[in-house]
Amino acid sequence: MHDILPEQAAAWHHLEEAARKVVTAYGYRNIRLPILEKTELFSRSIGEVTDIVEKEMYTFDDRNGESLTLRPEGTAGCVRAGIEHGFLHNQLTRIWYMGPMFRHERPQKGRYRQFYQLGVEAYGMAGPDIDAEIILLSARLWRLLGLRDVRLEINSLGSPEARAQYRETLTAYLRRHVDALDEDSRRRLESNPLRVLDSKDPGTRAILADAPSLTDALDKDSRTHFETLCGILEANGLPYTINPRLVRGLDYYSRTVFEWITDELGAQGTICAGGRYDGLIPQLGGRPTPGCGFAMGLERLLALLETQALLPPTAAVDVYCVSLGDAARMSAMKLAENLRDALPHISVLAHCGDGNLKSQLKRADKVGAGIAVILGEDELRDGTVVIKPLRDGSEQRTVAQSELVTSMKALCAKENEVQ
Numbered sequence: 001m002h003d004i005l006p007e008q009a010a011a012w013h014h015l016e017e018a019a020r021k022v023v024t025a026y027g028y029r030n031i032r033l034p035i036l037e038k039t040e041l042f043s044r045s046i047g048e049v050t051d052i053v054e055k056e057m058y059t060f061d062d063r064n065g066e067s068l069t070l071r072p073e074g075t076a077g078c079v080r081a082g083i084e085h086g087f088l089h090n091q092l093t094r095i096w097y098m099g100p101m102f103r104h105e106r107p108q109k110g111r112y113r114q115f116y117q118l119g120v121e122a123y124g125m126a127g128p129d130i131d132a133e134i135i136l137l138s139a140r141l142w143r144l145l146g147l148r149d150v151r152l153e154i155n156s157l158g159s160p161e162a163r164a165q166y167r168e169t170l171t172a173y174l175r176r177h178v179d180a181l182d183e184d185s186r187r188r189l190e191s192n193p194l195r196v197l198d199s200k201d202p203g204t205r206a207i208l209a210d211a212p213s214l215t216d217a218l219d220k221d222s223r224t225h226f227e228t229l230c231g232i233l234e235a236n237g238l239p240y241t242i243n244p245r246l247v248r249g250l251d252y253y254s255r256t257v258f259e260w261i262t263d264e265l266g267a268q269g270t271i272c273a274g275g276r277y278d279g280l281i282p283q284l285g286g287r288p289t290p291g292c293g294f295a296m297g298l299e300r301l302l303a304l305l306e307t308q309a310l311l312p313p314t315a316a317v318d319v320y321c322v323s324l325g326d327a328a329r330m331s332a333m334k335l336a337e338n339l340r341d342a343l344p345h346i347s348v349l350a351h352c353g354d355g356n357l358k359s360q361l362k363r364a365d366k367v368g369a370g371i372a373v374i375l376g377e378d379e380l381r382d383g384t385v386v387i388k389p390l391r392d393g394s395e396q397r398t399v400a401q402s403e404l405v406t407s408m409k410a411l412c413a414k415e416n417e418v419q
C-alpha cells in the first residue's frame with residue numbers, strides 16, 4: 001500500500017477531474033459506498049474459484065464475529081446497494097464511483113495492495129447500445145487526456161447456456177493435454193475451466209492455441225448482440241480487435257467483455273476492463289436486471305500519462321504574503337483574506353512563524369509563488385504594501401493597501417492574457 005504525497009496530487013486531480021467531466025457528459029451519477037462489506041457478498045458475486053476470492057482478499061472478523069472484507073472491486077457493492085435501495089429493478093440507472101480497492105497481491109509496478117479505481121455501472125439495459133456507450137465513454141476519456149496507443153480488445157462470452165456447453169467442450173480438450181498445463185490451470189480445469197483461457201503460463205498458452213474457440217460456440221442471440229456492438233463501435237470510428245481468448249478474471253460476466261491495453265507499462269498493461277453481467281443481480285438476490293460496467297486502474301493510467309509526458313506541472317502558489325514583525329503579521333493576515341475574497345480562483349499563502357525577509361522570499365520561491373506581497377514596518381506605518389513579481393523579472397512597486405486588490409486583479413488578468 002502506498003502513500004500519495006502532495007507532489008503527486010496535481011496529477012491525481014488532473015486525472016480525477018477529466019474522469020468526472022467525461023462521466024458527467026454521459027449522464028452518469030456518482031455513488032459512494034462503504035469500503036467494507038460482508039465477505040459473502042464478494043464470494044457470492046466474484047466467484048469462489050477466482051484469484052480475488054481464493055487468495056487476494058483482506059478478510060477479518062469484526063467484534064461481533066461477522067466476517068468482513070475490504071472491497072477488492074466496486075461492482076458487488078453497487079449491486080448490493082442497488083438491491084437495498086431499489087435502484088435496479090424496472091429502472092434505467094447509470095452510476096459511477098471512484099475510490100480505493102484492496103487486494104493482497106504481490107506488489108510490483110502497476111500492481112498494488114491498495115489501488116484506486118474509477119468504475120461505471122449501467123443497469124436495466126439489455127442491448128448492445130449500452131455496452132457500446134460505456135466503451136465510447138472510456139475512449140472519450142483517453143482523448144480528453146491525450147493518451148495515445150491504447151488498444152481495445154473485445155469478446156463475447158455468450159449466454160450462460162452457451163457458455164456451459166462450451167465449458168464442456170473446453171474441459172474435454174484440456175483433459176487431453178492435462179500434463180502440459182500449469183498447476184493453477186490443472187486445478188481450475190475442474191472448478192472453473194474458462195479461467196484457464198486467461199492463464200499467463202507459456203506452456204498452458206501453447207496448448208490453448210489449438211483449443212476450441214469460444215466464438216464458435218456462441219448462441220444466436222449473443223452473436224447478434226456482439227455484431228451490433230461491433231457495428232456501433234465502427235459507426236463511431238472506434239478501432240477494436242476481437243480477442244477470442246479474452247475471458248476476464250471475474251466469474252460474473254456474460255456476453256460482452258472488453259479490455260483497454262497498452263504496451264507501454266510492461267506486464268501490467270490493462271488500464272481498463274469491463275463487460276456485461278446479466279446474471280449477477282439475481283445471483284445476489286435481486287430481481288433479474290441486466291447490468292454492465294467497467295473499472296479502470298488509476299495508478300496505471302497515471303503511469304501511462306507520465307510515460308507519455310501528459311501530466312500537468314505541479315500546482316504552484318500564486319501569491320506569497322511576506323510580513324515582518326507582529327503588527328505587520330496582523331495586517332498581512334487580513335490583506336491575505338481580502339485577496340482570497342476578491343480573487344477566489346488564486347491561491348494565497350500567508351507566511352506564518354519566524355523568518356526575515358530573505359528567508360520568507362526563499363520560501364515563496366520554493367512553493368513556486370509568482371508574486372510576493374511584502375508588508376514590513378515602513379509599509380505598515382505608511383499604509384502601503386510592496387508587490388514584487390518573482391518570475392518575470394518585472395519591477396516591484398509600492399501601492400496603498402486599499403489598492404492591493406485592484407492591483408492584483410489587474411496583474412492576474414495580465415498573466416491570463418500572456419498564457
Ligand code: ATP
Pocket residue numbers: 073103105110111112113114115116117248249250268270271272273274295296297298299300
Ligand atoms: P490484472 O489482470 O491486471 O490482475 P484484473 O483482471 O484483476 O487485472 P480488474 O479486477 O478487472 O483487474 O480491475 C480493473 C482494473 O483495475 C485493471 O484493469 C487494472 O487497471 C486495475 N487493477 C486491478 N488490480 C490492480 C492492482 N492490484 N493494482 C493496481 N491496479 C489494479
Ligand code: MG
Pocket residue numbers: 051249
Ligand atoms: Mg488481478
